[in-house]
Amino acid sequence: MQTTNAVDLGNPDLYTTLERHTRWRELAAEDAMVWSEPGSSPGGFWSVFSHRACAAVLAPSAPLTSEYGMMIGFDRDHPDNSGGRMMVVSEHEQHRKLRKLVGPLLSRAAARKLAERVRTEVGGLLDGVLDGGVCDVATAIGPRIPAAVVCEILGVPAEDEDMLIDLTNHAFGGEDELFDGMTPRQAHTEILVYFDELITARRKDPGDDLVSTLVTDDELTIDDVLLNCDNVLIGGNETTRHAITGAVHALATVPGLLTALRDGSADADTVVEEVLRWTSPAMHVLRVTTADVTINGRDLPPGTPVVAWLPAANRDPAEFDDPDAFVPERKPNRHITFGHGMHHCLGSALARIELSVVLRVLAERVSRVELEREPEWLRAIVVQGYRELPVRFTAR
Secondary structure: OEEEEOOOOOHHHHHHHHHHHHHEEEEEEHOOEEEEEEOOOOOOOEEOOHHHHHHHHHHHOOEEEEOOOOOOOOEOEEOOOOOOOOOOHOOOOHHHHHHHHHHHHHHHHHHHHHHHHHHHHHHHHHHHHHHOEEEEHHHHHHHHHHHHHHHHHHHOOOOHHHHHHHHHHHHHOOOOHHHHOOOOOHHHHHHHHHHHHHHHHHHHOOOOOOHHHHHHOOOOOHHHHHHHHHHHHHHHHHHHHHHHHHHHHHHOOOOOOHHHHHHHOOOOOHHHHHHHHOOOOOOOOOOOOEEOOOOOOOOEEEOOOOEHHHHHHHOOOOOOOOOOOOOOOOOOOOOOOOHHHHHOOOHHHHHHHHHHHHHHHHOOOOOEEOOOOEEEEEOOOOEEEEEEEEEEEEOO
């Protein structure tokens, strides 16, 4: 283990090229622990990178909490005001309660039911791009599939989906100049205003969607319902879209992958796990210590922010052979793309189904995926995301 002083790792300019993987790999291999001075975060923060250290920080038994916020910029003195109320930044009884309410709508059984909707969505999108010139997967395909699924779960009318995709882009890609027109805070506000109206409608006329489920729970305030709709919308959209875009990137760049999926020599579910590891869209998770704790040999007092860099853990050479390579048959594949412990992503079954259907439909209908030029990456620290992935699809 080594401890180093470094640049502010919350600076989004550090993540716009593939140099980020080189830096992360070195830090993971050294099992480094890095201090970032105040800047992107008002009080500074520690970072860990190895698979072992990230899993330890996120372990259920670790004396660290998400209740002050889960992203760089929050800490004990500057907490997220949705802490303790939104599922992703709550603990103990509140967290269990919300998981129990939301869980059934995002479960494996629910995901299987939604698979046909995903297949229809992918088919429709392919109809528009097959043999039709260059398609930017990052904007034309990646966001559309998870948005359709999440909007169905939430009970959002189809005609509002495009608007919510746009707001979600701004809420999470806000540092990138693509989204200059609106700050992340403004986007979140717009999302909350939209759900406020939807909640009013569902109270009068409930359905079998998530908004209806949440509004019928007497212990949740309207604000609690709003925050958790926002959480599901953004959690479901913003990471899966980049994993789907990354799956197409892999089909364009990994020799024989498309053919192997088509003839069955590659197992689609195993390939899905490698897509999740290789793309690792959720870039970091923040926790704050709640007691004296030793991390990587360093004693930290209560109230210390610690950031786990998930893409670094997912390419840690101590855990994964040839970590930068996309290995379709990789097993075991102990990636922590969905986090680890109590806050393991509730939508993981949905994301897996979406990716599985995308890979299978592309294998059925496409004979070639060609990269038109190298991808461009988002300038962001919350998601490791594609700004642009231009490809050509050739129909079978």
